[in-house]
Amino acid sequence: MTLPGRSAGDSAAGSLGWVTSRSEGAWDRAAQGYARQEHLELQAVRRALDFTQPRFDERLLDVATGTGIVLRELARRSTRPAEAVGVDTSPAMLARLGALPTGWHAQHGDATRLPFASASFDVATVAYLLQLLDAADRGAALAELHRVVRPAGRLVLVTVWSARPAARAALDGLARVAPATSAGLRTHDPRAELARAGWRLERAAALHHGYPSLVVLARRVALSQAGSSPPRASRKAE
Numbered sequence: 001m002t003l004p005g006r007s008a009g010d011s012a013a014g015s016l017g018w019v020t021s022r023s024e025g026a027w028d029r030a031a032q033g034y035a036r037q038e039h040l041e042l043q044a045v046r047r048a049l050d051f052t053q054p055r056f057d058e059r060l061l062d063v064a065t066g067t068g069i070v071l072r073e074l075a076r077r078s079t080r081p082a083e084a085v086g087v088d089t090s091p092a093m094l095a096r097l098g099a100l101p102t103g104w105h106a107q108h109g110d111a112t113r114l115p116f117a118s119a120s121f122d123v124a125t126v127a128y129l130l131q132l133l134d135a136a137d138r139g140a141a142l143a144e145l146h147r148v149v150r151p152a153g154r155l156v157l158v159t160v161w162s163a164r165p166a167a168r169a170a171l172d173g174l175a176r177v178a179p180a181t182s183a184g185l186r187t188h189d190p191r192a193e194l195a196r197a198g199w200r201l202e203r204a205a206a207l208h209h210g211y212p213s214l215v216v217l218a219r220r221v222a223l224s225q226a227g228s229s230p231p232r233a234s235r236k237a238e
């Protein structure tokens with residue numbers, strides 16, 4: 001997930017910088033070098049898929065699909081959904097997706113205004129987007145995910161995070177002092193927001209190979225049940 005800084009001259013290659021979600025055109029510029037750092041995402045992406053275990057008869061949505069690491073990893077699995085859709089706001093990221101299995105496709109779409117009918121997916125995945133969004137957009141994205149995933153459907157999120165406070169402080173410090181290149185490295189734990197947005201937390205794991213990451217599995221509940229009792233997983237990652 002090596003991403004460029006905000007200036008057009010920054011190149012994706014060799015930088016640990018991430019841009020925020022609304023940096024105009026930044027993800028299009030990042031697309032070319034993006035694959036070079038995908039190995040740093042692999043452990044967390046695989047854990048996310050282990051957590052969700054999408055079945056053949058399920059429909060999956062991958063939000064902020066980027067160059068398709070989640071869909072590619074899923075396509076390799078012996079059990080995978082017959083239908084999967086990736087959405088992203090960057091045409092250049094989507095252009096690098098490569099061939100997808102029959103029945104799968106990718107399209108332009110914004111996490112805060114998902115172009116899908118309500119309750120039209122069984123499972124949703126979102127890898128390395130939420131820490132890029134401001135609070136308002138995160139709220140909108142979680143609300144949209146709640147709308148498009150069916151009742152009792154599953155959501156798995158991957159964000160930059162570390163169980164080690166010193167590592168979190170280092171990442172957040174880097175994001176603060178060098179926002180042009182590292183704003184997206186700020187850490188984010190989505191669990192409290194998830195619980196308030198109508199998701200019951202089921203599992204969480206903090207991983208430290210590659211990007212320090214938090215993987216969270218949640219199940220859609222009615223908004224009236226949202227945040228009623230803090231689930232065990234919200235307190236501690238595995």
Ligand SMILES: C[S@@+](CC[C@H](N)C(=O)[O-])C[C@H]1O[C@@H](n2cnc3c(N)ncnc32)[C@H](O)[C@@H]1O
Nearest residue numbers: 021027064065066088089090093110111127128
């Ligand atoms: C860090 S990359 C993650 C891509 C992919 N999920 C991965 O793990 O490699 C963030 C992606 O989010 C996309 N993105 C940023 N803001 C978005 C939004 N509001 N809605 C959908 N995608 C967005 C960017 O274009 C970029 O492809």
